[in-house]
Amino acid sequence: DGGITQSPKYLFRKEGQNVTLSCEQNLNHDAMYWYRQDPGQGLRLIYYSQIVNDFQKGDIAEGYSVSREKKESFPLTVTSAQKNPTAFYLCASGGNTIYFGEGSWLTVV
Amino acid sequence: AQSVAQPEDQVNVAEGNPLTVKCTYSVSGNPYLFWYVQYPNRGLQFLLKYITGDNLVKGSYGFEAEFNKSQTSFHLKKPSALVSDSALYFCAVRDWGTGFQKLVFGTGTRLLVSP
Numbered sequence: 001d002g003g004i005t006q007s008p009k010y011l012f013r014k015e016g017q018n019v020t021l022s023c024e025q026n027l028n029h030d031a032m033y034w035y036r037q038d039p040g041q042g043l044r045l046i047y048y049s050q051i052v053n054d055f056q057k058g059d060i061a062e063g064y065s066v067s068r069e070k071k072e073s074f075p076l077t078v079t080s081a082q083k084n085p086t087a088f089y090l091c092a093s094g095g096n097t098i099y100f101g102e103g104s105w106l107t108v109v
Numbered sequence: 110a111q112s113v114a115q116p117e118d119q120v121n122v123a124e125g126n127p128l129t130v131k132c133t134y135s136v137s138g139n140p141y142l143f144w145y146v147q148y149p150n151r152g153l154q155f156l157l158k159y160i161t162g163d164n165l166v167k168g169s170y171g172f173e174a175e176f177n178k179s180q181t182s183f184h185l186k187k188p189s190a191l192v193s194d195s196a197l198y199f200c201a202v203r204d205w206g207t208g209f210q211k212l213v214f215g216t217g218t219r220l221l222v223s224p
Contacts (some may be wrong), residue, residue, distance in 0.1 A: 006152075033211065042199065042214040043153075074173070090152055096160070098212055100145075100152040 003027065004101035005011050012109045013078065013085060021076045021104045025027035031095065032074040036060060037103075046089075050073055056104040078106060111136045111204040115215035122190045123223050124219040130185040130218045132200030137143060139201035143212065144174055146196050153199060170194070180199075190222045 004025045025032065031050050031082045035043040045058030049068040063082025068074055074093075078085045086108050091101040113134045122128045134140050141160050145153040157168025164176045173186050185198060197219050201212040 004152075031210075040216060042216040043212075045211055048211055092153075097143075097155055097158060099155060102152040103150075106148075 004093055004094055004099060006089075006101035006104050008104060009102070009108075010105045012107050014109060016080045018077055018079050019106065021078070021089055021091075021106070023074045023076065025074075025091075025093045025101075026072060027093055027099065028071070029093035030071070031093060031098075032068070033092040033098065034058075034064075034066065034074070034076045035090040035092065037090060041051060041088065046076065066107055083109060110215050111140075111202045111213055113142075113200045113202045113213065113215040115198075115200055115218045117218050118216075119219045121221050121223065124192050125189050126188040128187050128194070128220065128222070130198050130200075130220060132183045132185065132215060134181050134183060134200075134202050136202060138205075140183075142174075142175075142176065143201040143203070144168065144172070144183075144185050145199045145201065146170075147199065147217075148196050148199075157187070157199075172218065192222050195220055195222045 007022045014016050033048045034046040037043050044060050046064050047058050047066045049055040052071050055066050055068050065077045089104045143158045144156040147153050156172050157166050159166050159176045167173045172187050176183050197217045199217050200215040203210050204213045
C-alpha cells in the first residue's frame with residue numbers, strides 16, 4: 001500500500017529523555033513535514049524538508065530535531081529541552097496536495 | 110502571512126439536513142485553499158482543494174466547497190449530512206513564505222450530526 005507510516009502510535013517519555021518518532025513514506029514525495037496538534041490550537045509546523053539532506057525550522061522548532069538522510073524517511077526527535085511535549089504529532093508529505101500519516105501520541109510520564 | 114479562520118468551534122446538524130462549515134481566509138496573492146477531515150485518534154484526510162477555476166469545488170464523500178473571492182470565504186458544504194460525517198474539520202491555506210510551500214491551518218470545527 002502507498003502511504004505515510006508513523007510509529008509508534010503511542011509513546012511515553014520520562015523527564016530528561018529524548019525520544020524519536022518515525023515517519024516513512026513510499027509516495028516518492030520530495031517534501032516532508034512534521035506538525036504538532038494541541039486541542040483548540042489546530043496544527044503547528046515543527047520542521048519541514050524539501051529534499052534529502054536539507055531541512056528547515058518551522059514555527060515551533062525549539063526542543064525538536066530532525067534528519068533527512070533518505071527520501072523516504074523523516075524522523076523527529078523530541079529532546080529533553082522541549083518542556084511541554086505532550087501532544088499528537090503528525091507527519092506529512094506531498095507536493096500540490098499534502099497527505100498525512102495516522103499520527104503518534106507522545107505523553108510525558 | 111497567509112491565514113485562515115474558522116469562526117465556529119462546533120456545528121450541530123440533524124442527519125439528512127444540509128451542512129455548512131465556515132472558513133475565511135487572508136492572503137496576499139491568489140489563495141490555494143484546502144479542507145481536511147480528522148476522525149478521533151487519526152491523521153488528517155484530504156477532502157478537496159481550490160487552486161483556480163470553478164468556484165464550486167467537489168471533493169470526497171459528497172463534500173463540496175464554494176470559493177467566494179469578494180467575501181474571502183471557502184465554506185465546506187454537503188447537501189445531506191450523515192452521522193458518519195461527525196468529525197473535526199480543518200481549513201488550510203498554502204503559504205509560500207520564504208519560497209517553500211507549507212500549509213497554515215485553522216483551529217478546526219467539530220461537526221456533530223445527530224440521528
